[in-house]
Amino acid sequence: MVLRLIPFVIASVLLSAHFLREGNIGLMLVSILVPLFLLIRRRWILIALQLWSYLAAIIWMNTMIDLVQQRMMAGRSWGTAVIILGSVSLFTIFAGALLNSRVLEEKFPRSRASR
Helix, strand or coil: CHHHHHHHHHHHHHHHHHHHHHCCHHHHHHHHHHHHHHHCCCHHHHHHHHHHHHHHHHHHHHHHHHHHHHHHHHCCCCHHHHHHHHHHHHHHHHHHHHCCCHHHHHHCCCCHHHC
16 A cells, blocks of 8 residues: 555655745645645545646646747757656656555545444
């Protein structure tokens, strides 16, 4: 079960570093604290964290597009940026998808009564 959670934590830390680099301390703090919601063992938490992960992937894709546009306008190479940020985006999607498993659904019940 823990192995399914580690990629989500890593993805959140990567997103936090991205926001820190942009100087957005508020979103950096939110990103670094989001994995703590895994301590609340409810099914809706898993769904919310999956949505967070997919939103993070969209943020990475948007960052990739912005960076590619900037590099193209400056006449600089942009292929490496696409590979790196595309990989981070795919990893983030993968991290969210791992939260959708039977093992985790059993550990995160729908409500207190279903324990």
